[in-house]
Amino acid sequence: MTTTHETPDTATGRPLGDLSRLLFGHLHRSDQQRWGRVYLQGLLRTDGKKTVRRMAAVVTGSEAASTSLHQFVNASPWEWAPARGELARWAARSLPVRAWTLAPAVLPKRGDRSAGVHQRFLPDSGRTVNCQLGIGLFLDVGRAHVPVDWRLFLPPRFTGDTAVRDRAKIPAATRAQPLWEHALSLVQEMAPRADGRTAPVVADLTALCDIAPLARRLRDGGHPFVLAIPGQSTLDGPELPPGERESARALLLRRGVRHPAGAGRQILSYELPARGPRPGGEHGHGPGQLMAEWDAGTGRPGRIWLTNITDRHPAELLELARSPRGAQAAVRRMGEDFGLLDFEGRSFPGWHRHMTLVSAAYACSALEGMTP
Structure with a gap:
């Protein structure tokens, strides 16, 4: 069900006006700042589908203003990275951050002209869809998961063909990257925005990409x-002959230590040796x-998680591992109520600007009324 949200312009504590000044304060043109505020208000106040025509009518009283809104998102030359940096700092100042959570957003599309659109099989639904695939970084503040940055997955055809690249307005320096590398860049971009207040990176991306290089690079970066890792992932066992390896599931079943977690629950954990996992044969x-x-029902371990955090109880870490569910719930709500799926454009810059504005609108609503 799509709902209308009270605009935080009149809310106490986190007025939309303050947030819009932070997001668009770097813009030199007053008209850009104004249309940024209008777009945010439109996402919060418009019932149903968030088309630029409907948002313009709700906020300004004139559908004719839709041309200016469309121009602001798709063609007006403003950078989204500074706005996202301000959004991340604003959200991180609001409440203590438990985790930096990475989560995907599958955006169904028609045709093949939108930046990044491709055919993708989705294991959860068992079907193939025509879609864009984004990956976001969310700040887990306990009762809310606040999106603060995004990457758009680009299949090679969008960067290898000049005509396709130009049509989608993809910058010349942008290259096709595996999804794990996008995830890593989100973490690296967040670090300087956190003012030294880092948090564990939590993700369940096993259905979308290879986790081994992401784990390795995160570990290398401190x-x-x-x-989450696939149960069949192979790891070193300290007592095994050289070259012989066991799967993560087998290690937990044969060597895992059981920990009571209350309400009849049990947790299995296995401490890895200092050399750690050897994905792809690398130490x-x-x-x-x-x-x-x-899982008492199946007599097997459930979702398996790999962590380099060794000074916290496994039960506490598995509670943290629930964070991706909260981020996915935020993605669903952004699609239902905040216009995540309603972008009217095909360009790479337009997608990023729309995702920035949707994230800001959702953050404003999600954090409204929460006590720092």
Whole structure:
């Protein structure tokens, strides 16, 4: 069900006007600042589908203003990175951040002209869809998951063909990257915005990309993480002959330690040796552990998580591992109520600007009334 949200212009504590000044204060033109505020108000106040025509009518009283809104998002030359930096700092100042959570957003599209559109099989639904695939970084503040940055996955045809690149307005320096590399860049971009207040990186991206290089690079960069991994992932066992390896599931079943977690629940954990996992035959660079909640119904471990955090109880870390569910719930709500799926354009810059504005509108609503 799509709902209308009270605009935080009149709310106490987090007025939309203050946030819009932070987001668009770097813009030199007053008309750009004005249309940024109008777009945010439109996303918050417009019932149903958030077309620029409907948002313009709700906020300004004139559908004719839709041309200016469309221009602001698709063609007006403003950078989204500074706005996202301000959004991240604003959200991080609001409440303590438990985790930096990475989560995907699948955006169904028609045709093949929109930046990044491709055919993708979705294991959860068992079907193939024509879509854009974004990955976002969310600040988990406990009762809310606030989106603060995004990357758009680009298949090689969007960067290897000049005509396709130009039509989608993809910058010349932008290259096709695997999804794990986009995830890593989100973390690296967030670090200087956090003013030294880092948080564990939490993600369940097993259905979309190879987790091994992401875990390796996060470990190398000194980032604490809790990452879901496939049960068949192979890891070193300290007592195994050279070259012989076991899967993560087998290690937990044969060598895992059981921990009571209350209400009849049990958690399995296995401490990895200092050399860590060897994805792709490469050595790790530090200790870590595998964790999973024991599934009494199947007699097997459930979702398996790899972490390099060794000074917290597995039950506490598995509670943190619930964060991707909250981020996915935020993605669904952004699609239902905040216009995530309603972008009217095909360009790469337009997509990023729309995602920035949707994120700001959702953050304003999600954090409204929450006590710092």
